[in-house]
Every structure is written in structure tokens, then in C-alpha cells.
Amino acid sequence: MITDFEVLETVRMFQEQHLDVRTITMGINLMDCAADTPEKSCQKIYDKITRLAKDLVKVGEEITEKYRVPIVNKRISVTPISIVAAASGAKDYTMFAKTLDRAAKECGVNFIGGFSAMVQKGYTVSDKRLIESIPEALSVTDNVCSSINLASTRSGINMDAVRDMGEIIKKTAEATKDRDALGCAKLVVFANAPEDNPFMAGAFLGPGEPECVINVGISGPGVIKAALETVKGEDLGVVAETIKKAAFKITRVGELVAREASQRLNVPFGIIDLSLAPTPAVGDSVGRILEEFGLEHCGAWGTTAALAMLNDAVKKGGTMASSFVGGLSGAFIPVSEDEGMIEVAEKGFLRLEKLEAMTCVCSVGLDMIAIPGDTPASTISGIIADEMALGTFNNKTTAVRVIPVPGKKVGDQVEFGGLLGYAPIMEVNTASSEAFIARGGRIPAPIHSMRN
Amino acid sequence: MSTEKDKNKAVITVVGCDAVGIIAKISALLAEEGVNINDITQTILDDIFTMIMLVDLKGAKSEMKALSDKLDKVGEEIGVSIRIQHTDLFYAMHRI
Incomplete structure (x- = not known):
């Protein structure tokens, strides 16, 4: 029998901590x-x-x-x-x-x-x-x-x-x-785009995938944050363990929903994507989880270390909960879609360069970042090149979704609405990348690509 | 433990301020709806009335959604929050 404590814990996750399944993607x-x-x-x-x-x-x-x-x-x-x-x-x-x-x-x-x-x-x-x-x-x-x-x-x-x-x-x-x-x-x-990712804007069905398949993306930053509130001041081993346990429970909800959807639609179940996907709603932020580690603001020194541990602990808990884990699976750090990130970007504690470092250890990349409309195309290509290098040379997925908003300057704000949220325009390094980008060609695959 | 899993069972949780007739009103609704109560635990946690019921939906007259809406209405009348969720969810989350 399930204990009273377990029942109440689950109820609180749904009622107070915004637990939901973010997407069922066919x-x-x-x-x-x-x-x-x-x-x-x-x-x-x-x-x-x-x-x-x-x-x-x-x-x-x-x-x-x-x-x-x-x-x-x-x-x-x-x-x-x-x-x-x-x-x-x-x-x-x-x-x-x-x-x-x-x-x-x-x-x-x-x-x-x-x-x-x-x-x-x-x-x-x-x-x-x-x-x-x-x-x-x-x-x-x-x-x-x-x-x-x-x-x-x-x-x-x-x-x-x-x-x-x-x-x-x-x-x-x-x-x-x-x-x-x-x-x-x-x-x-x-x-390194995953071919079974259920999350947008990057979802597509890769050539190695079946005829029709159900992939499910979970969510749950609020649940992780609430779990960490119970271990204030404890050492980081305890924090890792707490995240793992919470991630396990969240993933099991996703797995239950995925199997049920697969059965009802008569379509095979593909994968669960373990990503912690924030929304602009208060209490649903990855930025706030990082602050719960003990950082005054997300973006402070130590943020990358905290994110690395968070990302890893989520994966460890999640892979215990489901045998079929795929997609991006980790913590998302989209600026405009995360209430905590928006605030620190506005206050200047979180800069593009810090976000770049964070993408080395999280599951996606520079995501939903509004930049000045007059940013040259070659600078955007430079941002992309750096992010592609991080992914290619570290054998992981990385991505860029930046929004150069015409007519807007640093300090202005843009509103995309709904889950896409709103964002301050962030400052971009103005030194030119033009001659580098104009070279074109291919950057050869790294030596560790040769694993045969 | 998996033998306890039953396709037709649900957990009802009631949380709020203690008042006269909470159990009576909820039980009356469940009886009317053909829902059998298997188990009840009730406690006062930090002055908050907390009740957990395990119920059998085998003979239920309404679907989960309709039942949940009716419970919501009763909850509003008494001033407590009532939530009904399928037992499979709890087993998935809390048992390996």
C-alpha cells in the first residue's frame, strides 16, 4: 500500500509545484x-x-x-x-x-x-x-x-x-x-541533433526512426526546487541524491503517460525526454533551482558547477525510472521561457558569455535569447560557430536559438507570449567575426570521432 | 505489492480547515455515485485537516472527470480542496 506521506507528496507536486507532462509528441x-x-x-x-x-x-x-x-x-x-x-x-x-x-x-x-x-x-x-x-x-x-x-x-x-x-x-x-x-x-x-526529440523548436523525426512513434517530454523544475528546499545547508552529495530521487518520480509520471498514450493510439512508445523544461510562470524555473544551491543569483560564479550537477543527477534519476530515455534529456536554460533567468538577465547578473559556459554542461544551448536587431549576421554566425564547436568537440548536443529583434537595443524588452515568454535584449560582444565566418568550408571532425 | 494494483481504484485526498460534516458530505456523494470506500485515514497536520481515502470505482456511475468535478463542487461548499487520482499514478511514482 502507498503511504500517506507518499500520497500527499504526489498531490503537492501537482497542486503546488506545477508538475505536468510538457509534451506528447507524435x-x-x-x-x-x-x-x-x-x-x-x-x-x-x-x-x-x-x-x-x-x-x-x-x-x-x-x-x-x-x-x-x-x-x-x-x-x-x-x-x-x-x-x-x-x-x-x-x-x-x-x-x-x-x-x-x-x-x-x-x-x-x-x-x-x-x-x-x-x-x-x-x-x-x-x-x-x-x-x-x-x-x-x-x-x-x-x-x-x-x-x-x-x-x-x-x-x-x-x-x-x-x-x-x-x-x-x-x-x-x-x-x-x-x-x-x-x-x-x-x-x-x-x-548533434537528436532524432527523437519531442521538444520544440527542434523536434523532427530522424531517418532511423519508425513509421509512427510517441515520444514524451517531461517537465518539473518546481518539484526539484521544492525537494531542494528540504535539504538547505546539507552537503552537495545530499543535494545530488535529492535531485535523483525527485527526477525518478517525475520521469515515472512521464513513462506512465507515454505508455498509456502509446496503447490508446496503437502507436509504439519511443522515448521519454528527461528535460527539466521551465515556463515563464513563477515556481517553474530552472534558474531558481540553481539559486536554491546557494547562489545569490543564477549567473554568479558557481552556476556552471551547479548546473552540471543538476543535469547529471536528473539523468541518473531518470534513467533508473525508464529504460527508454532519449531526446535532449537534461536541464533547459531558455532565457525568455524561465522567470528566474529573465530576472537575472534584466539585472545584468547573467550574460551571454556565462550562458555559453553553462551550455557546456546542460542539454541544449543558447536558447531563446533576444539580441539587438543590428547585430551583424556574421556575429550571429560566430555565436553559432562557438556553440557548434562546444557540441562537436564535447560529443554532446548543443543548439542556438537567438532572436535579433529589429529596432530593439540592449535594455529593451520583447514579448513573445505564452510558453515562449518575454525577454530583455542582451548585450552582444561587438568585435567582428566577419573575416573568420567569410572563410567558409568545413571544420574537420575532432580526433575522438574516430572510434572504429 | 503489484497485486494491490487495481485498474479501478483511486486515491481521494482532502486538505483544508476542519469543519463539521466533511466526511459525511464526501461519503454521501461517493455513495450516491456508486463509489465504494476501501480505506480512510484522517489526521490533523499543523491544524490542517488531511484525509486520504482509497476508493473502488468498479461500480461508479460517472467517469473520472465527472466525479472529479462533483468532488470539486462539494469541496467548494465545505471549503476544502479535494483531489482524486488513479492509484496507478502513485504506484508508478513511489514503487520500483
């Missing part, structure tokens, strides 16, 4: 939707997504009712469109993005990911077309997310693509400047 393979004209291909894409995902939202709601566990988002990820659209002969892939948008709306999901390409070693003709379509595609759609994998430990860094993506991010900001460059919040570049 991965759908679109390889068989290739066709010799874009019209035929788009029709196949629309038909397949709306057929397979038609019950996704309903099932999510049924599970919420059965267990009284909130499931915040229901989403879809698809095969990278650069692969699906290649045979169609289309020069501009915007109509594919519009098709995804329409299908997402029909299914009632709030985001669909997979307007994507993997170019770590070079461009195909189709990859190039997709990338050039991104600014238009993200400005005329509401629910489509785009991701580009620019680097991997096996292949090195495609610096031509790093250069081009700096330009594309600027163009996307310009194309959506009436909405504070919202398009850039739906565009992310990766090193």
Missing part, C-alpha cells in the same frame, strides 16, 4: 509522401498527418482526465522536409510549410516540427532550397518549427551552413518584425 514518417510534383506531395503529407494524428489531442485529454496529470502540449514531429520534398522539383518549399501548418491546425496541435534539414557535412540541392525558404515559411505559418543540423562529432562543422544560417536568422527576424521577430523563436540550429 513522430510521423513522411518518406512515403515524396512525389513528382509539390502539389501531389503536399496532399500526401496532409492526408497522412491528419490520418495518424487525428486522435492525438483527444487521447491526451483522456489521459489527463484519467490520472489528473496535466499534459500541456500535444505536438507532431515529421521527417525532415528537405528529404520529403526533394523529388517534387519545387524551387521554394514554403508550400510544404503551409501544408504542415494546415495539418497541425486540423489535428489541434500547437506546434509541428520538421521543416528541417541535416547538413553537417554539406548541402544537397533540396537542403539549400529548404534553408532559403525558411524566412518566408516561418512568416506565413503559425505552428511550424524549423531546425537545421549544422554539425556533428562524426562529421565536423559545416561552416558554409553556419555562415548562411546567420543570414537566414536575420532575414527571418526581418520577415516577422511586426511580431518582434517571432519567426526566430521557431528556428533552431543544432550540433
Whole structure:
């Protein structure tokens, strides 16, 4: 029998600590939707997504009712469109993005990911077309997310693509400047992108994945924070143990929901993504967990060490709770989506350079950071190059999702709304990276890529 | 312990200020709804009334959502917070 203490602990997690399942993401393979004209291909894409995902939202709601566990988002990820659209002969892939948008709306999901390409070693003709379509595609759609994998430990860094993506991010900001460059919040570049990630904007269904699959992303920063409040002043071994236990419990909720969703939808269960995903709501912040370690503000010296331990302890607790862990799995540090991060960025305790150091030990990268609109494309490419190097050379996933907001300067604020939150414009080092970025070419794979 | 897992069982938790008739009102609703109470523990924690019920939903007339809404209404009347959750959730979180 479950004890009273355990019952009350669980109830408090849901009532006071914002425990929820952040997303159920259905991965759908679109390889068989290739066709010799874009019209035929788009029709196949629309038909397949709306057929397979038609019950996704309903099932999510049924599970919420059965267990009284909130499931915040229901989403879809698809095969990278650069692969699906290649045979169609289309020069501009915007109509594919519009098709995804329409299908997402029909299914009632709030985001669909997979307007994507993997170019770590070079461009195909189709990859190039997709990338050039991104600014238009993200400005005329509401629910489509785009991701580009620019680097991997096996292949090195495609610096031509790093250069081009700096330009594309600027163009996307310009194309959506009436909405504070919202398009850039739906565009992310990766090193070592996971092919089963359920979280946006980086979700897509990799080529090694099954026909259709259910991946679940958990959440739970509030639960970890509350657990740490019970061990104030104890040594860090105790802190690690406390995080592990809390992460175990959170992950088990995700696993329960994933298995139930998989069974009800008759679609195989893929993975649980253990990421601590914050929201702008008070009490749901990763920044505040780091402060609970004993730091006056997130961003103080010691923050990287605390984050490293947090990230590792979450993984250790989570892998005990589920055998199938994947995706990004760690702590997210998106500035605009985290109430604690927003505050320290506004007060100047958290700077871009510190965030960069933090990305060496967390699960993603420089995420949801608003920067001045006049930041040159080559500087954005420089930011991307550094982040890609961290991922490639440390054998981990890293990403960049920065938003150069047209007309805004350091100290201004932008509001993206909902889970995307709001953010102060952060200062960017003004020394030029231009000649470095203009070189192009490839940064060779690191020596430790040769493990055969 | 897994033998105790039952597809039709749920845990009801009631937390709030102590008052006359809390158990009576909730039990009356459950009886009306065809929900059998298997076990009740009740205690006053830091002046806060805390009750945990294990109930069997086998003969329940309503779905979980409807039952939860009705409990919410009773909770509002008495001034306590009532929550019902499937037992599977507790086993998943607290048992390896």
C-alpha cells in the first residue's frame, strides 16, 4: 500500500509545484509522401498527418482526465522536409510549410516540427532550397518549427551552413518584425541533433526512426526546487541524491503517460525526454533551482558547477525510472521561457558569455535569447560557430536559438507570449567575426570521432 | 505489492480547515455515485485537516472527470480542496 506521506507528496507536486507532462509528441514518417510534383506531395503529407494524428489531442485529454496529470502540449514531429520534398522539383518549399501548418491546425496541435534539414557535412540541392525558404515559411505559418543540423562529432562543422544560417536568422527576424521577430523563436540550429526529440523548436523525426512513434517530454523544475528546499545547508552529495530521487518520480509520471498514450493510439512508445523544461510562470524555473544551491543569483560564479550537477543527477534519476530515455534529456536554460533567468538577465547578473559556459554542461544551448536587431549576421554566425564547436568537440548536443529583434537595443524588452515568454535584449560582444565566418568550408571532425 | 494494483481504484485526498460534516458530505456523494470506500485515514497536520481515502470505482456511475468535478463542487461548499487520482499514478511514482 502507498503511504500517506507518499500520497500527499504526489498531490503537492501537482497542486503546488506545477508538475505536468510538457509534451506528447507524435513522430510521423513522411518518406512515403515524396512525389513528382509539390502539389501531389503536399496532399500526401496532409492526408497522412491528419490520418495518424487525428486522435492525438483527444487521447491526451483522456489521459489527463484519467490520472489528473496535466499534459500541456500535444505536438507532431515529421521527417525532415528537405528529404520529403526533394523529388517534387519545387524551387521554394514554403508550400510544404503551409501544408504542415494546415495539418497541425486540423489535428489541434500547437506546434509541428520538421521543416528541417541535416547538413553537417554539406548541402544537397533540396537542403539549400529548404534553408532559403525558411524566412518566408516561418512568416506565413503559425505552428511550424524549423531546425537545421549544422554539425556533428562524426562529421565536423559545416561552416558554409553556419555562415548562411546567420543570414537566414536575420532575414527571418526581418520577415516577422511586426511580431518582434517571432519567426526566430521557431528556428533552431543544432550540433548533434537528436532524432527523437519531442521538444520544440527542434523536434523532427530522424531517418532511423519508425513509421509512427510517441515520444514524451517531461517537465518539473518546481518539484526539484521544492525537494531542494528540504535539504538547505546539507552537503552537495545530499543535494545530488535529492535531485535523483525527485527526477525518478517525475520521469515515472512521464513513462506512465507515454505508455498509456502509446496503447490508446496503437502507436509504439519511443522515448521519454528527461528535460527539466521551465515556463515563464513563477515556481517553474530552472534558474531558481540553481539559486536554491546557494547562489545569490543564477549567473554568479558557481552556476556552471551547479548546473552540471543538476543535469547529471536528473539523468541518473531518470534513467533508473525508464529504460527508454532519449531526446535532449537534461536541464533547459531558455532565457525568455524561465522567470528566474529573465530576472537575472534584466539585472545584468547573467550574460551571454556565462550562458555559453553553462551550455557546456546542460542539454541544449543558447536558447531563446533576444539580441539587438543590428547585430551583424556574421556575429550571429560566430555565436553559432562557438556553440557548434562546444557540441562537436564535447560529443554532446548543443543548439542556438537567438532572436535579433529589429529596432530593439540592449535594455529593451520583447514579448513573445505564452510558453515562449518575454525577454530583455542582451548585450552582444561587438568585435567582428566577419573575416573568420567569410572563410567558409568545413571544420574537420575532432580526433575522438574516430572510434572504429 | 503489484497485486494491490487495481485498474479501478483511486486515491481521494482532502486538505483544508476542519469543519463539521466533511466526511459525511464526501461519503454521501461517493455513495450516491456508486463509489465504494476501501480505506480512510484522517489526521490533523499543523491544524490542517488531511484525509486520504482509497476508493473502488468498479461500480461508479460517472467517469473520472465527472466525479472529479462533483468532488470539486462539494469541496467548494465545505471549503476544502479535494483531489482524486488513479492509484496507478502513485504506484508508478513511489514503487520500483
